[in-house]
Amino acid sequence: xxxxxxxxxxxxxxxxxxxxxxxxxxxxxxxxxxxxxxxxxxxxxxxxxxxxxxxxxxxxxxxxxxxxxxxxxxxxxxxxxxxxxxxxxxxxxxxxxxxxxxxxxxxxxxxxxxxxxxxxxxxxxxxxxxxxxxxxxxxxxxxxxxxxxxxxxxxxxxxxxxxxxxxxxxxxxxxxxxxxxxxxxxxxxxxxxxxxxxxxxxxxxxxxxxxxxxxxxxxxxxxxxxxxxxxxxxxxxxxxxxxxxxxxxxxxxxxxxxxxxxxxxxxxxxxxxxxxxxxxxxxxxxxxxxxxxxxxxxxxxxxxxxxxxxxxxxxxxxxxxxxxxxxxxxxxxxxxxxxxxxxxxxxxxxxxxxxxxxxxxxxxxxxxxxxxxxxxxxxxxxxxxxxxxxxxxxxxxxxxx
Numbered sequence: 001x002x003x004x005x006x007x008x009x010x011x012x013x014x015x016x017x018x019x020x021x022x023x024x025x026x027x028x029x030x031x032x033x034x035x036x037x038x039x040x041x042x043x044x045x046x047x048x049x050x051x052x053x054x055x056x057x058x059x060x061x062x063x064x065x066x067x068x069x070x071x072x073x074x075x076x077x078x079x080x081x082x083x084x085x086x087x088x089x090x091x092x093x094x095x096x097x098x099x100x101x102x103x104x105x106x107x108x109x110x111x112x113x114x115x116x117x118x119x120x121x122x123x124x125x126x127x128x129x130x131x132x133x134x135x136x137x138x139x140x141x142x143x144x145x146x147x148x149x150x151x152x153x154x155x156x157x158x159x160x161x162x163x164x165x166x167x168x169x170x171x172x173x174x175x176x177x178x179x180x181x182x183x184x185x186x187x188x189x190x191x192x193x194x195x196x197x198x199x200x201x202x203x204x205x206x207x208x209x210x211x212x213x214x215x216x217x218x219x220x221x222x223x224x225x226x227x228x229x230x231x232x233x234x235x236x237x238x239x240x241x242x243x244x245x246x247x248x249x250x251x252x253x254x255x256x257x258x259x260x261x262x263x264x265x266x267x268x269x270x271x272x273x274x275x276x277x278x279x280x281x282x283x284x285x286x287x288x289x290x291x292x293x294x295x296x297x298x299x300x301x302x303x304x305x306x307x308x309x310x311x312x313x314x315x316x317x318x319x320x321x322x323x324x325x326x327x328x329x330x331x332x333x334x335x336x337x338x339x340x341x342x343x344x345x346x347x348x349x350x351x352x353x354x355x356x357x358x359x360x361x362x363x364x365x366x367x368x369x370x371x372x373x374x375x376x377x378x379x380x381x382x383x384x385x386x387x388x389x390x391x392x393x394x395x396x397x398x399x400x401x
Contacts, residue, residue, distance in 0.1 A: 085139070088139070088147070089139065091147070092135075092138045092139075092147055092150075092151055095147070095148050095151035095152075096151040096154055096155055098151075099151050099152045099154075099155035099266050099267075100155045100158070102155070102266040103152075103155045103156055103158055103159070103265070103266050104158065106265060106266070107158070107159060107160075109307065109310060109311070110310050110311055110312055111160065111161065111311075111312060112311070112312070112313050114160070117160035118158050118160060120160070121157075121158065121160055121164075124164055126164045126168070127157060127164050127167070130157060130164065130167050130168050130171050131154055131157060133168075133171050134150055134153060134154040134157075134171060135154070137150055137171075137174075137175060138150045138151065138154075143178075145179050146178060146179055148179075148267070149174075149179045149182060149264065149267055150174065152263075152264055152266050152267035153170070153171070153174055153263045153264050153267070155266060156262065156263035156264060156265065156266070157263070159262060159263070161262075161312075162259060162262060162263070166259050167259075167263070169256060169259070170256070170259050170260050170263050173231050173232065173233065173256060173260060174260065176227065176230075176231050177227065177228075177231060177233075177260070178224075178227075179267075179271075180224055181224040181227050181228055181231075182260070182261075182264055182267065182268065183268065183271060183273055183274075184218075184219065184222060184224035184225070184228065184275075185224070185228055185233055185234070185253070185257055185260065185261060186261060186264075186268040186273070187218060187273050187275060187277045188215045188218055188219055188228075188234065188251065188253060189253050189257070189258070189261055190277045190280060190400075191211050191214045191215050191218065191277060191278055191279055191280075192211060192214075192279040192280070192322060192400035192401060193211045193399060193400065193401060209279075210248075210250065211279075212237070212239070212250025212251055212252060213248055213249070213250055214278040214279060215234075215250070215251035215252070215253075216236070216248075216249045216250055216251040217278065218251075218275070218277070218278060219234065219251055220249065220251075225251075228257070231256075232254060232256045232257075233253070233254060233256055233257035233260055234251050234252065234253055234254060234257055235251070235252045235254050236249055236250070236251055237249070237250045237251075237252065238250075279322070279400065280390075280400070282387075283387075286386075286387035287385075287387045287388065289391060292387060292388050292390075292391050293391060295358055295388060296388065296391065296392060299353070299358075299360070300349060300352060301345060301346065301349045302382065302392060303392075305334065305342065305346075305380065306392050306395050306396040307396075308342075309334055309336070309396050310395075310396050310397065314336065314338060315336070315337055315338065316334055316335065316336045317334070317335040317336075318332075318333070318334055318335075318393075318396050318397065318398035318399065319331075319332075319333045319335070319398055319399050319401060320332050320333070320389070320390070320393035320398040320399065320400050320401065321333070321401050322386060322400065322401070323386050329359075329383050329384055329385065329386070330383070330384065330385065330386040330389045330390070330393075331381060331382070331383050331389075332381070332382040332384075332389045332392060332393050332398065333379060333380070333381045333382075334379070334380040334381075335377050335378075335379050336377060336378050336379075336380070337377055337378075342378065342380065343364065343366070343378055346362065346364040346380050347364055349362060350362050350363070350364070358384065358385070358388065359384055359385060360382060360383070360384035360385075360388070360389075361382070361383040361384065362380070362381070362382055362383075363380075363381045363383070364378070364379070364380045364381070365378075365379055366378050366379075367379050
């Protein structure tokens with residue numbers, strides 16, 4: 001038994017070393033004696049019961065009474081703890097059952113032959129072990145919101161696009177992450193990027209509109225930044241220092257971080273962020289999402305194109321260019337190889353959009369894929385207000401630039 005003394009306090013640490021057991025026994029006897037003294041001080045002395053007993057016999061009787069009371073309390077605590085654990089297990093199962101249909105609905109709109117691929121996943125014993133680990137982690141978790149997060153992560157195991165090895169790594173990583181960390185990672189991933197070799201707003205690579213610097217500014221001032229970096233979900237990099245420029249810190253989302261967000265997609269999409277994502281700010285004059293979606297629902301063709309473009313088999317590149325100081329409108333662009341079915345449809349929609357009350361311009365043209373390649377791509381482009389097009393851009397998971 002180790003003792004650490006400090007002014008006004010005593011710290012005692014019990015050891016499992018058998019050589020310390022005699023000391024532990026003495027300490028326990030002292031505690032029992034103290035408990036007997038407390039019981040004696042609060043009990044009313046009964047002359048008829050204790051009058052003929054010696055002091056030792058009275059002490060033994062009091063200790064027996066105290067031990068019986070402690071045994072009864074321990075039994076009640078065990079029963080209550082067992083009931084609470086059963087209730088928590090039922091709550092977690094209910095959260096999981098509610099999250100699975102959301103995950104299935106998302107995958108059905110994007111993955112072909114989903115039922116067959118899920119059936120193939122279910123036969124893998126390794127995946128069942130990963131689910132067991134989620135169940136164990138949720139069983140011992142004390143925080144309600146984190147238990148819900150783990151339920152959504154377990155529901156994300158049905159995603160056939162992630163290997164079981166990566167899913168197991170996601171499960172191990174989530175043991176160290178809280179819901180606040182996940183939402184911060186989600187916000188960092190929403191920071192607009194830029195095309196390779198292109199600098200936003202004409203700024204140098206270390207300018208304020210550099211996406212890596214924007215993520216760094218968002219994360220480094222929060223406790224979640226350190227947690228996400230140590231877990232491997234983000235990578236920090238110091239850049240610059242040449243041609244008279246200073247140095248700056250950039251943050252990049254790793255593949256592990258993207259896998260974590262993929263597993264928790266149903267969780268993040270139902271939570272509102274408590275902070276503003278750089279590059280996705282709202283203006284006071286912007287339309288509300290409800291008003292924007294009401295207008296979009298009345299526009300023909302756009303919703304169908306958004307839904308079709310998200311399917312993995314369509315192989316559509318989706319880009320969203322935010323407004324620039326030199327261009328006040330936003331551009332939602334679809335670059336597709338399988339364009340034969342859409343070319344005529346979109347060409348017929350152009351005059352309809354020209355007559356629409358909302359200021360939205362549609363263009364469609366066939367472009368060469370590259371200088372050397374003979375294969376052509378079809379580019380459908382929607383030019384219009386940012387407070388309108390940002391919502392279909394998010395629906396089709398377009399890359400914001």
